[in-house]
Amino acid sequence: MLPYPAPTTREEKMKLVAQIKDRLLQLHGDAILAIGLYGSLAQGIDGPYSDIELRVITKDGFSLPGHEFIYPPFKIEIGMKQKREAMRSAATVDDSWAIKAGAYAHLQAIYDPDRLLDEIRTRPMHISDEAIRDVMREFMIWEPYETMGKIRNNKLAGNHGYLALGAKDLAWQSAKLIGLANKTFYTTRARTYEESLQMPSRPSGYDELIELVTRGQLHDSELVYERCEHLWTGLNEWFGEMGIEYKLDKLPF
Template sequence: MHQQPKATSLKQKLEFADLLKRRLLETYNDQIVAIGLYGSLGLGTSGPYSDIELHVITLDGAEIPGHEFIYDPFKIEISSREESAAIRRASEMSDAWPIKAGSNIHIHPLYDPNEFFKRIKKLPLQISDEQFLETMREFMIWEPYETMGKLRNAMHTKNLSYIPRGAMDFAWQVAKLIGLANKRYYTTRAKTYEESLQFVSKPAGYVDLVQLVMRGKLDDPEEVYMRCEALWEGLNAWFEHLGIEYTNTKLPW
């Protein structure tokens, strides 16, 4: 018989998270630097079906395995990182920054005697503007440019079933670019599109496409494709406005 996700209260989640903390400290006490809740519990927006997500930070050289499991009625995710690795992760820049930065900023400490989480929450916001722009340039080449090519190929070959999937990929990729351009992270993946619409800098055509995606109105491939083309035009004009040149004028070797 298949188990279904079950609703649990905030009180139940916090009590179980405290139990997990105590069990971890009993087992690995002298190896642990800090334990904290992230995700919706760390942010304070937990719903009845939300997971319990824990960061476990260890001394360098200590190895505590991470786990992701169901302990009915809870879904548990425990990430384990050495102290230096956690600092590097909080400081790094990638196209995933708008999605992941919040997990290093909104942490509710359960055990943190040396205020480790207070120190690392500043790191994602200390990345330079130049790094944000360079990440946008690289990501444009890796993902949106390629996705737009796939969309055009699909229209050329009349593979219309791909258009909705390609449009969703394209909208998600541009949402990440919008987060990078505004140096803003999304509170949760579930609110990415809604929050992206509130950010000041975004390309023309984005609102029209993302509203179709949010409403699930992707059954007209011709309309969806034209909105992707409009966003592509707006995306390139936006990059030009931001001073990001992503095409080469000579070969790299």
């Protein structure tokens, strides 16, 4: 087994975080408004192989390049955003909102003299129900609808090897929709399925497909296909209950 990725303690990670903070401030001074830690390390649920994720907020008009690199035994990701861009990005809703919003909502201040991160942390929830519904409508067309078409095509063609991949895609896409519908973001990507099953609003057929996906029981292609069809029916019924119509009765032009 290769010695990397290598395990490190939380204390070792936080010591490097402090060094990075000091280095950035030494180089750029008051052009940096805030430095925040996010991800599992910020939430206190990191493991020995977790990476270090930092978000740096700079003054408007002062741009710095981001960095993602290996500095053995650590992996570090440093995102750089100007203040106006950070505020806008934190309040943006798209199909990955439930996966990515925590990167702002869970920011832990490492350097924040003016408490800017307090405001940024609240921004992900400043999204309207209408915006969420619009994103769900668009995403249903872009991903689940297309995925289900591929699943049916490959079933008809006898390419049963694709069905497991299609099932994973449909499950992940549905989890993103569930987070949006419940206006709830996931703590980490790794816990998405676990947390989605606890949310009150979710389509019928979802739990059953997730059971197969999370247990790796995707060898029975007929069962996998059946569960995908059940979830697809459930997704459409669920959209109907929410009053989200994604099909048109006339050309849009």
